[in-house]
Amino acid sequence: xxxxxxxxxxxxxxxxxxxxxxxxxxxxxxxxxxxxxxxxxxxxxxxxxxxxxxxxxxxxxxxxxxxxxxxxxxxxxxxxxxxxxxxxxxxxxxxxxxxxxxxxxxxxxxxxxxxxxxxxxxxxxxxxxxxxxxxxxxxxxxxxxxxxxxxxxxxxxxxxxxxxxxxx
Numbered sequence: 001x002x003x004x005x006x007x008x009x010x011x012x013x014x015x016x017x018x019x020x021x022x023x024x025x026x027x028x029x030x031x032x033x034x035x036x037x038x039x040x041x042x043x044x045x046x047x048x049x050x051x052x053x054x055x056x057x058x059x060x061x062x063x064x065x066x067x068x069x070x071x072x073x074x075x076x077x078x079x080x081x082x083x084x085x086x087x088x089x090x091x092x093x094x095x096x097x098x099x100x101x102x103x104x105x106x107x108x109x110x111x112x113x114x115x116x117x118x119x120x121x122x123x124x125x126x127x128x129x130x131x132x133x134x135x136x137x138x139x140x141x142x143x144x145x146x147x148x149x150x151x152x153x154x155x156x157x158x159x160x161x162x163x164x165x166x167x168x
Contacts, residue, residue: 003047005139006082009132013085014078016128018113018121030110031087032073041070042083043149046141052081065152066145082132088114089126091133092150093143099133101126105156 017023024032041059044052044067052058057072069081088107094100107114118126136142 002051003045003139003142005136005142006045006048008135009045009142010082010085012132012135013082013128016122016125017077018088018125020122023113027110027112029074031084031107032071039070041068042081042087043067044069045082045136046145048081055079065148086129086132087111089118089121089129090149090153091129091136091146092153093133093137093146097137099130099137101129101133102153105153105160 019026039059039061041061043063043065044060046066049060049067049069052060052069059070061068061070071084086104088104088111089101090104091099091101101118103114103117113120133146136146
């Protein structure tokens with residue numbers, strides 16, 4: 001049985017997308033295509049892996065960050081993991097406990113919408129990401145995972161800052 005908070009968050013994002021149309025047409029579905037010679041995937045939220053363990057063409061990889069699902073390259077929206085449904089955004093828990101929605105820094109290398117920022121996205125999608133984040137934050141396990149994702153984002157910001165300083 002999938003974690004209740006994850007199920008509710010997935011449901012919240014079931015019918016919304018970053019754009020009012022198929023955003024994969026903007027970039028030829030770059031987020032669904034692995035880099036040449038690499039097996040890339042999306043990080044799964046705790047309790048989400050069981051939804052993919054017995055599916056043909058879906059692979060679960062254990063990484064230092066957590067469980068990663070590698071998809072067949074195309075799927076029905078209902079099959080997508082939560083990370084795909086959020087992409088290119090992330091809900092994070094602010095210091096005051098509120099949910100803030102940020103552009104996932106990992107997405108900027110792949111997604112032209114992420115490089116444009118949230119203003120390029122459908123406001124209904126951004127709000128659905130916020131609402132899904134609120135649902136996740138109610139679960140201690142999911143809130144801890146969101147904290148891990150935030151720490152990763154902070155690490156990426158710091159690396160970017162160092163790279164910018166050293167290459168100026």
